[in-house]
Amino acid sequence: MTGHRPPAEESSTDVVRWAAFSCVLVPVVLVWYGTSLAGATGTALGLAAVTAVCRILLRQSERVAARLHAEERAPHRGHRHRSGGGSRRGGRHTGGSTPVG
Template identity: 75%
Template sequence: MGDVVRWAAFSCVLVPVVLLWYGSSPARATGTALGLAAVAGACRVLLRQSERGAARLRAEERVAHRGRHQRTGTGTHRGGRHPGGTTPVD
């Protein structure tokens, strides 16, 4: 995520400089810089939330995966065929 933040900061500086270079007003360049900073900040927050959610899902899958496929504890043979004992005895 560090690379994304560095590129966002770079663009927040570069775009207003280019606007000033090509004759835009300083007020317009400043407004553009503030808008880019707001968008970059919102994207950073959303990216962080997404990473946290993905990490939480991976952790839950690891726990659920162990419990579902390891055959230990009570009820390990539930639903399977059991030899004998199922036919009526006379």
């Protein structure tokens, strides 16, 4: 191996490899068992299309997860940490125990 990949990327690459293998294997098996060459070719094209869409979705999911992970680790800038509850922000604060009503 030339480099170390994160486990999520490694597993998605394995899924895509198995799917590509299936795109080749399934039509061969179909022809072996008597399906027409046109039917096997159509099946191969359908499997290839599904594999391509799944690969795109997996890559997009990996990018989003990586971005969320980076945002989670990055320090938040420009945010002020306030003490107390958010109910006291803005507005007037009446003193004492006057009923609101």
